[in-house]
Amino acid sequence: MSSGILVGSAIWQDSSRRVAHRLTPLLRGTRFASVAASLGAHPWPAPGPRTPLRLRIGGRAAGSVSGVLSVSRPGAGLQWHRLTAPSPFWLSACFYGTSARQALAGQQEQKKGDVRSQPAVQASAKISRLPSDDLRRILRLAYPERWRLAASVSFLLVSSTVTMSAPFFLGRVIDSISTSSGTEFNASLTSLCAMLTGVFLMGAAANAARVYLMQISGAQIVRNLRESLFSSILRQELGFFDATRTGELVNRLSADTTLVGRSVTDNLSDGLRAVAQATAGVGMMFYVSPSLASFVLMIVPPVALLAVVYGRYLRSLSKRTQDALADATQLAEERIGNLRTVRAFGKELAEVEKYGEKVEHVLHLLRKDALMRGGFFGMTGLSGNLMILMVLYKGGLLMGSENLTMGELSAFLMYSFWVGVSVAGLSSFYSELMKGFGAGSRLWELLDRKPEFSINEGVELRLEQLRGELEFRDVSFAYPTRRDAPIFQHLDLAVPAGSVMAVVGSSGTGKSTLVSLLLRLYDTDSGSITIDGHDIRDLSPYWLRKHIGTVSQEPVLFSCSVAENIAYGAPDPSLVTAEEIHQAARMANAHDFVQDFPLGFDTVVGEKGVLLSGGQKQRIAIARALLKNPKILLLDEATSALDSENELLVQEALERLMHGRTVLIIAHRLSTIQSADAVAVLGQRRVLECGPRVQLLADPHGHFSRLMERQALLQNGHKQALYE
């Protein structure tokens, strides 16, 4: 394996030699074989709390290797998890000392997929995040764009050479003006100026090319970053979304990616130019007059120190600003998305106030930023002017003692100007880079988060023939965000292939949770769920979900046409014909009402299908499920009462959909329960009763009988209330 993914997890008890010993088989045959050897040779300092132990491991990869290493020691253990290496950069690993108990607890928590462990993971990521890590990540991002960036840097060198050679030649021109005259001189002056104009034009063209190429690379890098971030977000387990706010993720995708992209290109380009020009400028200053140069450059060290301090502060401020911005975006997104509720409660003003507080916080942070920025740029401007003054003062003295010509002083002044401009540019580059790092550290956390599954991964099982037999065996489960409130404990339930199982139970007994577990939106804490005898954890989640259809209580439609919403069910919507869509709509009793829309199947249904009624949405969702043609069907019946005509149409459509499939249905209607082959009653974190409806009803003291009685009483009471 010279490239690909390395995932290894082990606990090493002792020395670096033992680490090397464990690592050797993992890396054997790869270009990282030397990793183990260098680890073995590396002195392994005694870890203290949070003692950074940085290991630089030699070896270049043809592709990329990434993995998770967990290292712990009894007593004071070492824990760190990331081992990544983008080709051709150096592979490196960071280890931070923590207590072994913490390390082990961290591993176990992570194994469970417990999102409560995420803050801990994020904290460790924050601790481990060093500017050099960020730099490496940013360089890695830039790697695919290396050729364009290299061309841009070449143009930058050309334009900087032109810029930096100009003062020298202009100084020569001034000297020859002040010492010569006559027609011959006039001709040579004209040709010198013409030549310099040509050189300047070349410099301008190179500069334009540099900017163009950098912009394109920047856009490409941001695009790649957004794509991988979106892919990483979409592949996270559902528990992650229970604990993370949507607005925050959207902000990461939009604002943070732009900041990071800019720190790679715009700033890198300006930074490189500033470095090149400052270096060349200082060199030329020494060339023109070493004594004047050493006098003037005394001002540089304090400015550089100031830049470093300022950059550090800006980095943390940027992180806080991005967080505050994400917070405001989250609020805005949620409230705009649920405007009907906001309006129904007349909370517009209250929400505006709340949003106002959030953006005020952003403003407060930006004020701090502005204050620091103002102070810093004032200082750099002052130091630039002081530098010019120092040149004039010392240069004047040198000219008086005939140690400097007029042309040399002019050239020196111009170089001082360029060095001043470059140093100012460099400090602004540094501050922008630090901002990028601040935004980047959030992105890396998201990008590094181990996704639940890989769409392209082919290692998991895909069954050739699916019968659709379902079984829950001794299942215990608690939601990751509420570990202390178990939903199921030792639950057993079997659904034979091709049968319809109705699941009933009071509200909150876990009926919908059963569906989520089958879809592997969450994994069980213990016990197993099998399909045709295969544990669903061994099956490819992608494959599994392709063969399971769902129609939920409140089907979610996307803001596109009816036809697109129906075709969404097919594995490849682009291959679905109009006739197939119409056929599915007919079977779902949706065809007639869709045809009545002015644009028919091209009618856009609005965000979340807001332009359709509940019953219409359900029938579109049934058509979508019909097109998917799954072997297993999970139905969560709508609790909200549909009018009798709509109910009949939906019921009819559902019956067609259920035909010939294994169906698990969360039943709210008596008609559904009657047509089911068996009924399972949920309660007390398990299945209380399971069997054919008639058999369950035969026991008047049984849970099902009592539940039916309660429902009948409720319904009668409701009717009575209506008539009173």
Ligand SMILES: Nc1ncnc2c1ncn2[C@@H]1O[C@H](COP(=O)(O)OP(=O)(O)OP(=O)(O)O)[C@@H](O)[C@H]1O
């Ligand atoms: N994502 C979640 N995170 C944490 N707890 C959850 C989550 N979803 C549901 N729960 C909790 O799990 C329990 C079971 O919920 P579930 O929706 O499965 O019940 P249900 O039987 O389908 O209820 P209903 O009939 O009212 O729809 C409830 O107490 C609920 O608060």
